[in-house]
Amino acid sequence: MPTKIEKDQATGVDTTGHEWDGVRELNNPLPRWWLYVFYATVVFSIGYMVIFPSVPYGDGYLKGTADYSARVEVEKDLAEAKAAQGDILARVAESDLETIRGDQNLLAFSIAGGGAAFAENCAACHGTGATGGPGYPNLQDDDWLWGGDLNAIQTTIRHGIRWEQNEDTRYSEMPPFGDGILDRAQIAATTQYVLSLANLDHDAATAAAGQTVYAEQCAACHKADGSGDPTLGAPALNDAVWLYAGNADEIATQIARPRHGVMPAWDNRLSPVTIKMLTVYVHELGGGQ
Structure with a gap:
């Protein structure tokens, strides 16, 4: 049906020609304040494109006149945070595990840092709550395959379980008693x-x-x-x-037919300080000895 533009008798405003169920759409202009805001956003966006990084092209992008980079700002913030933690990280590095556990500041810092390391490296197997699952030990209880004191936990983290790439890995193997040992x-x-x-x-x-x-x-x-x-x-x-x-x-x-789990060694994957903090965090989960 062709559109029919006509003047609305009640308002004197032209219609758009669109009609729904007998209701005609009036062709009123947009409010001036709305137009001004729209024009202002256009001007602002053009100015933003000139000053800050914006439109990508090829392998690059418009870098802007302000020479600003969010990545540089993030790297700067990370460097400042690392520098602010320098003193306490040095104290963790030079302290043994028992000393860390006995110092409230070092303990709190290590639990926070160890928790972050656990979430990033350990939660995939042991779960975000460290409750484990079939084949993955629960770290919240007081059952420990290789011991639950600080040194035992640190050794397990450093060298792993049945991790052949580490010569000091924890290793034990239950024989398959169904292969002729027992009927x-x-x-x-x-x-x-x-x-x-x-x-x-x-x-x-x-x-x-x-x-x-x-x-x-x-x-x-x-x-x-x-x-x-x-x-x-x-x-x-x-x-x-x-x-x-x-x-x-x-x-x-x-x-x-016994099953045997494998845990990677973290000695060459995490820094000694991170391993210390991770050890303290796991120990403090509730099952440490």
Whole structure:
């Protein structure tokens, strides 16, 4: 339908020719104040383009007459922040872990810095709240595969777990008892005994048979009472904290075909000061010894 521009009888203003359900659109001019604001923004934008970095072209951009760069400002701010932290970073560098933990200023600074390092480097595996998950240890509790004191945590962070590129890495490996060491009945019996150690539902008669197998095959690493051995990275079996298992089927699978986690060594990835702060942060999460 062709547009029909005509004068509105009530107002005397021309219409635009558009009509909806009998309602005609009037062609009123924009308010002058709106036009002035619009013109002002155009002038301002042109001035901004002349003074500050703006329009990109090719591999570059218009740099502006003010010679301003937000990147330079950020680098300047970072340099100032680093200089302001220089003294306390030097104190962290020259202090041992116990000294840091005993000094409230150093402790607060290390927890803040360690928390930032944890979020950037560790949270992907251990979770943002450090509660871990299947195959990734919870750092909030008091179960530690390799010990939870400051020095033990620092060693683990520095050298990693089963990280072959680091000659001092933490290393232990549970043998696959399903490969001819134990038969199915022995694995089932040992599973029931492990459940009994953790005070979980189990078959008492089968667990009694598994106790003998456990004493012969498992106690050397996990201890007779199932309390584990941090010097070997052998987990405690007498509590409800499990890395890979938690029920009879999972325990039997772990006995027969154990899984072994890997943690990278951070010795050559993070600075010594950052590792110290990260150590203190992990220790203070709640499970430190």
